[in-house]
Amino acid sequence: MLRVSTIFCLVILFCSCTQQQEKKSDAYYDKIYENATNITLSTGDKIKALHYLDSAYSREKNLQPYGLLKRYEFRRNYYYYSAKYDSSSMYVDSIVLLFEDEHLQQKYPREYAGTLNDLGDRYYSANNLTLAFQYYYKSRLVAEPISDSCALGNHSYHLGMVSYRQEKYSNAIDYFRQSFLENEECKNDTVPVYRGQELLDNIALCYSRLKKGDSAILYYKKTIDYINSNIKRFGKHSGNYFERAMGVVYGNMAAEYAANKKYDSAEYLLKKSIAINSRPDYENRDAQSAQIFLIRTYLEQNKLDQAMAMLDESRKNLDTLYNIDAERNWNQYMGMYYQKVHQWEKALEYHEQYIKIKDSLTAINKNLQATDVNALLKKLDDEYKLTVLKKDNQVKQLYLWITIGFSIMAITLAFVIFINYKESKKNIRKLTSLNFKVHEQKDQLEFALGELGKSNKEKDRIVRVVAHDLRNPLGGIAATIDSVMEEDDLPKYTASSLKVMKKAAVDSLGLIHELLDMGNKETAVADKEIIDLNALLKDAVSLLQFKAQEKQQTLELIPLKEKVKVSGNSEKITRVINNLITNAIKFSHLKSSIAVSLQSNDPALIIIKDNGIGIPDEIKDNIFDTLTSAKRKGTEGEKSYGLGLSICKQIVEEHKGKIWVESKGEGTTFFVSLPLSGENI
Numbered sequence: 272m273l274r275v276s277t278i279f280c281l282v283i284l285f286c287s288c289t290q291q292q293e294k295k296s297d298a299y300y301d302k303i304y305e306n307a308t309n310i311t312l313s314t315g316d317k318i319k320a321l322h323y324l325d326s327a328y329s330r331e332k333n334l335q336p337y338g339l340l341k342r343y344e345f346r347r348n349y350y351y352y353s354a355k356y357d358s359s360s361m362y363v364d365s366i367v368l369l370f371e372d373e374h375l376q377q378k379y380p381r382e383y384a385g386t387l388n389d390l391g392d393r394y395y396s397a398n399n400l401t402l403a404f405q406y407y408y409k410s411r412l413v414a415e416p417i418s419d420s421c422a423l424g425n426h427s428y429h430l431g432m433v434s435y436r437q438e439k440y441s442n443a444i445d446y447f448r449q450s451f452l453e454n455e456e457c458k459n460d461t462v463p464v465y466r467g468q469e470l471l472d473n474i475a476l477c478y479s480r481l482k483k484g485d486s487a488i489l490y491y492k493k494t495i496d497y498i499n500s501n502i503k504r505f506g507k508h509s510g511n512y513f514e515r516a517m518g519v520v521y522g523n524m525a526a527e528y529a530a531n532k533k534y535d536s537a538e539y540l541l542k543k544s545i546a547i548n549s550r551p552d553y554e555n556r557d558a559q560s561a562q563i564f565l566i567r568t569y570l571e572q573n574k575l576d577q578a579m580a581m582l583d584e585s586r587k588n589l590d591t592l593y594n595i596d597a598e599r600n601w602n603q604y605m606g607m608y609y610q611k612v613h614q615w616e617k618a619l620e621y622h623e624q625y626i627k628i629k630d631s632l633t634a635i636n637k638n639l640q641a642t643d644v645n646a647l648l649k650k651l652d653d654e655y656k657l658t659v660l661k662k663d664n665q666v667k668q669l670y671l672w673i674t675i676g677f678s679i680m681a682i683t684l685a686f687v688i689f690i691n692y693k694e695s696k697k698n699i700r701k702l703t704s705l706n707f708k709v710h711e712q713k714d715q716l717e718f719a720l721g722e723l724g725k726s727n728k729e730k731d732r733i734v735r736v737v738a739h740d741l742r743n744p745l746g747g748i749a750a751t752i753d754s755v756m757e758e759d760d761l762p763k764y765t766a767s768s769l770k771v772m773k774k775a776a777v778d779s780l781g782l783i784h785e786l787l788d789m790g791n792k793e794t795a796v797a798d799k800e801i802i803d804l805n806a807l808l809k810d811a812v813s814l815l816q817f818k819a820q821e822k823q824q825t826l827e828l829i830p831l832k833e834k835v836k837v838s839g840n841s842e843k844i845t846r847v848i849n850n851l852i853t854n855a856i857k858f859s860h861l862k863s864s865i866a867v868s869l870q871s872n873d874p875a876l877i878i879i880k881d882n883g884i885g886i887p888d889e890i891k892d893n894i895f896d897t898l899t900s901a902k903r904k905g906t907e908g909e910k911s912y913g914l915g916l917s918i919c920k921q922i923v924e925e926h927k928g929k930i931w932v933e934s935k936g937e938g939t940t941f942f943v944s945l946p947l948s949g950e951n952i
Contacts, residue, residue, distance in 0.1 A: 278728075300338040304325045307345055308408045319780055321349055340382055347389070376413075384414040384422065385750045404433045424453035429467065429472065438478040447474045464505075468498050468516050472523060479527050491524040518547030522561040529568050541565040558590050559597045566604045570611065578608055599628040671755060677749050678772045679742055685779040741783055749776045801948055802844060804835040804869055805875065811848045812867055818853065822861050822907065827853070829868035835875050839926040839950040847922050847930075850915045851879045851941050857905035858939070860885035874928065877943040886934040894932065895920045913920055919943075 303324060304316035310320040324345055331338060343366045350359035366386045370376055376383045387410035395403035411426035431446030439708065451470045475490035494519065502513045525540035541561050548558035562585040569578035585601055606621035752773040756766060819826040837844075848867075855865045859881045863914040870876040884906060895916050923930045929946040 297335075297337050298337070300341045303339045304345055317349055317353060321346070336369060336372070336375055337379065337565045340366060340375075342378065343369070344382070344385075359670065360393060363393065366877055380413050381417055381422065384410045384417070384426075385402065387413060388426065388429065395429070395433065400433050400437055407433060419459035424450045424466075427453060428470065431470075431598065435473065435477065438480070440480045444474055444477045445478070464501060465512060468494050468501070468513070468520070469495055471521050472516075475527075476523060478525070479530075481504070484527055484531055488524070491520055491527065493854075494520050512555065516543045518561075519554055522557060526564055527559070529564070529571075531658050534568050534572055534719060537568050538565065541568070556590055556594050556597075558587065559592065559594050562588065562703060563597050563600045563604065570604060570607050573611070574613060574944065575608065578604070579672065582608065595632065597634065599625060602628065606836050638790075639713075651808075674748055674751050674755070675768075675772065677744060678752075678776055681745050681748065681776065682779055684741060685745075685783065739780075743785065745776050745779055749773055753778065799838055800841055802839060802841050803835050804837060804844075804875055804945075805830050807841065807845060808848060808867055808869060808877070811845060811852060813874040815852050815856070819856050821866065822856060822859070824856060824859060824862065825864040826856070827864065828867060829864050831869050832873055835869060835871045836948040837875055837926075837945045839945070840922075843922045844926070844945075847919045847943060848877065851943070854915065855879055855881035855883065855939070855941075856945065857909045857911070858903075860906050874944040874946045877945070878940060879943075880938070882938045885937050885939055891932065891934065895930070909946050 286747060306327075307320040307324040310323055311317050314320075318835070324342065328334065328338070328342055336344075343362045347359050347366070349364035350356070350362065363386070366382075367390065370383050370386055386405050391403045391406035391410060394400070406427060407429040411423065412431065414422045414426055427446050427450035429451060431443045433438075434446060447470045451467060451474075454464075454467055454470070470489055471494040475494060477489045478484075478487035478490060498513050498517050498520070505513075519542040522544035525537040525544065528534075528540065529537035541564060544561040545558050548554040548561070562581055566578050566581045566585065569575070569581065582601070582605060585597070589598055589601060602621045602625040606618045606625055609621065610617035611614075657773035752769050755761070756769050756773070761769070798827065808828060809830065812826055816826055852865070852867065860883065864881045865879070865881045868878045868880075870878070897914070897917040902911040904911065920930050923943055923945070926945055928942050928943060930941065932942070933940045
């Protein structure tokens, strides 16, 4: 026996150690990846970092999927920053194969989102913007539950860039703004700071393309302010990055001024832009674009000598650093120059070359703009929702039969409780009658009444305990049935059965709530506090909007500007308001309106008015009685137990207030008056 126990303990210890090792495995691989990255950052020796990584992994006999993932990620980055893009792309493919396992997608959503983003980058570089947008968008969907603002900002930026290249400028503005806000929340990375100026500049460019010049200039100025503030913040640590960015913004802003015939401002900014970005290791291509645009401003002003001088200088730069967009515009402006000096043959020669390059670029751009972004978004959203629904459906089918069993048990127990409660009320009436008949037996009767009081307390305790314990499972049953009924492919018989079960569960839950409320005899003064009636009414109306919407009703709150304060128990006053609004919904027709208002006189007056079926005169005097017989079904057959209004009256009177009703023919108005607290807040 001792030997068996020893073996059993060793097995448990081994399993425990194995579990602990699995828990440590991700952190272990993260540490290897971090050390290799630090080697690269501190020494700049990427090969040394790669050797360290391979050496660490060579000691691993059973490499976990996460370890393999981190190894591929490092090699992907190594080859990418070594400008070996084909090799880097190969490791992206290896990571994609790993993530064909859905379990890994769910376990490592951050890494999965990054892989989808890499695929988006691949197709973006290949000018396949349709697939690029799909992968960027899927990447964002996966990243959203992680709530990583840095990653979300990156995804929004890429979606904006695709939209911009497709000339969907309004969509691009939305994505760039979203990215800017998300990057502002990212406090652990300097990349969003550097990207912030680009996002503001991109928004300005979009407004410029949409012919909204004032908005474009506004955002160019915001970009310049943003760059200046970060130059002060980072100083020399930013290198020449912000200076190069400023040169780009000057050139873009100049184009907007030129479009509005403000040539002096445009020429001044273009010269500043060229002076900055024509230097080595700066944005030389942007300097080329600024030169080309300066040529255009000279031609538009008929400054032909300056235009030719700049055309010659621009030609030298294009021969050194080719730029097809600048080449196209250069040929266009050469043609314009020779046209202005009446050298028609040369003008024709350059115009023909301009048209040839332009047609080539137009064909490329036409393919880039082919995607309908809105249709693609809907398609991707539908695919994502379908995947989620398929997973949920497997769980819901398992819960269905469990729900049916619990609902039957809950309904049976609720019925038994109600029957026992009715029987107890009947016994109380009999004992009261007996008390009047046998008054001569005083001593015996007092003893009997004492015992009866104990019995009633025990009965109430049992009723409340059972009702309380049934409330949560019944609520869960109703919610679960609701969720299952949302499925489109449910058999008709099953859907019908679920609807019956849901109605029974909701009715039973309503009965239990009213049983609990009716038995609650604590005074409101026990939990006294200052209550803002405006806020309380607002919360109640907001909470019950969904119930009104089920009957397509309008539930309107007419609040006061000033605060109205009363003293009492917030939970109980809320119960009164909720009960009265629920009754108004129950006894009002489809698409009718219900108004909730407040008057600040002393006492404060709450008014709940509906246009429903009204209250007949013959039952109006009995509606506040406990377990009144004056109960009716709602306009859609909703049940009524005759307890709610008696509970409302009890609570209001505990707060030294009054409740009454007015109803003539159609429509009912309930009034609740409560004394003001006298506290000035």
